[in-house]
Amino acid sequence: MERQAAFSRISIDSDKQQQLLLDSLSRTQYIVEQSQKAxxxxxxxxxxxxxxxxxxxxxxxxxxxxxLLEPQTPTCRGIDALRLYYETMKKLRLLPQERCVTELHALSPFIVLERGKYKIQKSKKLFTEGR
Structure with missing residues (x-):
């Protein structure tokens, strides 16, 4: 009985519940849009x-x-491993020359997946392109 009385004191009418839900969704959408822009x-x-x-x-x-999870490459954990990865890629001339983001997917307000196309120059005349 005590529990019901305590719960009924916090009761919110359905219009207010809907408004709270809409406000929450609006804030979430704003966070997603700002994340995508950044x-x-x-x-x-x-x-x-x-x-x-x-x-x-x-x-x-x-x-x-x-x-860093790259196909056909061991996982790089930590900034020092990543530095070694990029130093090696630079020496091998495998840094991307061109990147084009084509899709952004918000998996949550805090996780956004970026997809796109890239072009890597392997020699003066040879380029590798991929997605």
């Missing part, structure tokens, strides 16, 4: 760093606890 801006910045071969700039785009 990703697009940072992607352009990353493109510039790739073009310049600026390893410090490239690494500044990642958290210290980064885990």
């Amino acid at each position: 990703i697009q801006e940072n992607s352009k910045l990353l493109d510039n760093y790739y073009g310049e071969g600026n390893l410090d700039g490239i690494l500044s785009m990642y958290d210290n606890d980064i885990e």
